[in-house]
Amino acid sequence: MTSQTDMSAMIARIADRHDVPLAVLLATMASLVKSGVRPNLARLEQLLGRKAREVVALRRRLSPPSQDPVVDEARRKASRALEAGQFAEIERALAQLELHFFGGMTDLSTMPADRRVAAGETRSDRAATALLELSPTACREASQRYAEAAAIIGLADIPRSRDMALRQGDALARIGEDFGDAAGFEAAIEHFRRLLNGLDNLDDTAAWAAVQERLARTLAGLAGLTGEERRLTEALACCRAALDDLRHEQAPLLWRALKLRFARIAIPLAEEREDDALLEEAISALATALARWNRDGDEVRWLEAEQLISRGRAALGRRTSDLALLERAFNGFNRVAKTVNRQREPLRWAELQDQMGGVLAAMGERYSESVVLEEAVAAFDAALEERRRERSPQLWAASAANQGLASMQLAARRKDQGLAQRALLQIAAAVEAMREAGNGAEVAALQKKLIQAGSLAEAMSRG
Numbered sequence: 001m002t003s004q005t006d007m008s009a010m011i012a013r014i015a016d017r018h019d020v021p022l023a024v025l026l027a028t029m030a031s032l033v034k035s036g037v038r039p040n041l042a043r044l045e046q047l048l049g050r051k052a053r054e055v056v057a058l059r060r061r062l063s064p065p066s067q068d069p070v071v072d073e074a075r076r077k078a079s080r081a082l083e084a085g086q087f088a089e090i091e092r093a094l095a096q097l098e099l100h101f102f103g104g105m106t107d108l109s110t111m112p113a114d115r116r117v118a119a120g121e122t123r124s125d126r127a128a129t130a131l132l133e134l135s136p137t138a139c140r141e142a143s144q145r146y147a148e149a150a151a152i153i154g155l156a157d158i159p160r161s162r163d164m165a166l167r168q169g170d171a172l173a174r175i176g177e178d179f180g181d182a183a184g185f186e187a188a189i190e191h192f193r194r195l196l197n198g199l200d201n202l203d204d205t206a207a208w209a210a211v212q213e214r215l216a217r218t219l220a221g222l223a224g225l226t227g228e229e230r231r232l233t234e235a236l237a238c239c240r241a242a243l244d245d246l247r248h249e250q251a252p253l254l255w256r257a258l259k260l261r262f263a264r265i266a267i268p269l270a271e272e273r274e275d276d277a278l279l280e281e282a283i284s285a286l287a288t289a290l291a292r293w294n295r296d297g298d299e300v301r302w303l304e305a306e307q308l309i310s311r312g313r314a315a316l317g318r319r320t321s322d323l324a325l326l327e328r329a330f331n332g333f334n335r336v337a338k339t340v341n342r343q344r345e346p347l348r349w350a351e352l353q354d355q356m357g358g359v360l361a362a363m364g365e366r367y368s369e370s371v372v373l374e375e376a377v378a379a380f381d382a383a384l385e386e387r388r389r390e391r392s393p394q395l396w397a398a399s400a401a402n403q404g405l406a407s408m409q410l411a412a413r414r415k416d417q418g419l420a421q422r423a424l425l426q427i428a429a430a431v432e433a434m435r436e437a438g439n440g441a442e443v444a445a446l447q448k449k450l451i452q453a454g455s456l457a458e459a460m461s462r463g
Helices: 003-018 022-035 041-062 069-084 087-102 113-130 136-156 158-179 182-197 205-226 229-245 252-273 276-291 299-320 323-337 346-366 371-386 393-414 417-436 440-462
Strands: none
Touching (some): 003 022, 041 069, 041 113, 113 158, 158 205, 182 205, 205 252, 252 299, 276 299, 299 323, 323 346, 346 371, 371 393, 393 440, 417 440
């Protein structure tokens, strides 16, 4: 299958999954081409998937009927343009609608509160329209428009104004997240810290905690780009501080989001540091969140939390040789995997196969029978069917190395020199692929697996 065919299939899959017209995604792709950014196919699927969700959200905001025929007509125009992927026409229709809400008035203090909120919400929709394009310029434009929306709404609806200010920072962070520019993250961090300075953690607890959650996410994003571990430590401190002051009943969704944010940051960091205490803290955070979480209310996030707590349990189970934890981890991954449609979400499905393979390999080390290691190798095989080297070299390298190490363990169990040699070569190829992809941190992690496999091979030769 050619790369172009892969890309066409991926775009069609996203359009089908989110019920978004192909024209919209193709318009987004056109903006990406103009920006000069060339992400690999796996990363492109993530970016377009998020854009598709944003299209659905904008479509929803444009759909409510109004008692004002001018408003209805403007929204219909914007909706038609959205479905056609005509971003400039959406902007034109929304700009006209905004002028209607202002009604020629220039003094915000004299405008009725409902008109101010409506005008500000429309400016926010114009920001969301800008973000449908994939370029740093679009992110900056959206950030400015969210700032304007916050100012327009102002005291007319303080919670809504604060939400716009949060989105202003989010748009800046996108420059770092989508285009690898640390300046975007740094600008967002500065913005969120300014917001914190204007809030009191006791008088404005929920608003203050919401900024802490955004700040934590942005600090973690910057750490992922620069490798600065101190940023992750700062991010965890933001989550802990917010959870110290915010009670569940004050803002249930925010409380849950903070628990999830903490775990997203803590578990990979704990794995890298081999920090059992941090793993236990993250698992506890997720367990308390899941205990008060109605799966039917937000199944997507519930499944994310279930997958994340399973990852934490798997890491801790491997480190402590706790079979009960490993079994709980496998069962959790399996529950999530049963909900994922392979055709619609192949990379998500493959990730879960890889994670289940990792747990099976850890369990297989502790059983005398070879069958569990064989199941681990088969799970990695399944993951590699979707994580192809030509499509997503880093994901391929990770699963190939994991399979190679499980195969080496199986070879040692069987005393199979041929399998051991193939396993070593597979891990070496994975290290080289990761090096070619330019991911130095992951190269180091895979080299540890190569050393581990080499030690097993040496022990076999002596035996």
